[in-house]
Amino acid sequence: MDLSCKIEYALLALLELSSCYASGDPLQIRQICARQSIPDRYLEQLLATLRRSGLVKSQRGARGGYLLAREPWLITLYDVVSCIEGFDTQSEGARPLDTLEASVIQDVWGEVRRGAEQVLQKHTLKDLLDQRNTKQQVDIMYYI
């Protein structure tokens, strides 16, 4: 649930796709990577994962690329994170025994996790894009 490099790359790519969503043209991996300076072969893997989860569509062949599968305000950050992290059903290696004390501890972390999921579900790709734009405005104001 931490912000890994992997998740950040995926979100940056999706933001690029979001900002081009209105045009309807596909965006190529190279273009995304050039704008956000992401290693291209790495993003390729991430986009493949996103495609298999149905968050993006790909168009093969010349002048192909990637497209958002649905509108930017219908994709939450939780969708992205659970897709990339693979919602792996507690596949931690080498856990302590399942005693009464351990279950009480895990209850607390369940509470933490649910809180995090709520926050992530509140934000969509469109929100992020809007926030970026207002932030840019603020930066320009400071510049003047």
Next chain:
Amino acid sequence: MDLSCKIEYALLALLELSSCYASGDPLQIRQICARQSIPDRYLEQLLATLRRSGLVKSQRGARGGYLLAREPWLITLYDVVSCIEGFDTQSEGARPLDTLEASVIQDVWGEVRRGAEQVLQKHTLKDLLDQRNTKQQVDIMYYI
């Protein structure tokens, strides 16, 4: 901020110390490890860290052991986690560049993190102990 094995061990050990806090007698590493089946050499390291952070005290020599440094209701889970995780000032390796998009993303994760910290700060060692006891009561009820 995830629940690692390390943090779970530390909390289990602290819970053992909490339940013996009233007696005033120190608890030995071996006893803790025997009750919670924790690798003893590993817990030794964790307790050393907890001691350096002032969460536990140690008493050397024969019949020595570890004691909670203050009352169980004055130690929050946040204290424990930040001590063990070492609040390491974003020492992630290989981060993406610090663009406008990246900072918007990091803002969201800051929100997530603050939520998690609030939850952890709400719970003390005494809370966990109480929850364990009521849970035990429920188990007994089911048994009957």
Next chain:
DNA sequence: TCAAAACCCCAGCAGAGAACCGGAGTATAC
């Protein structure tokens, strides 16, 4: 006194995952 009981420091190791790179395909538009 002195040896056992307990803590303390340092070092290394296996396994898993993250981040990344490269090669060889395969589908599609032009």
Next chain:
DNA sequence: GTATACTCCGGTTCTCTGCTGGGGTTTTGA
């Protein structure tokens, strides 16, 4: 039918976690 783009598969390096071992040093209590 070829260039363009995606797609599958595997390997490599690096870091972190969980764990183990070898030495100490301090202190108690018989």
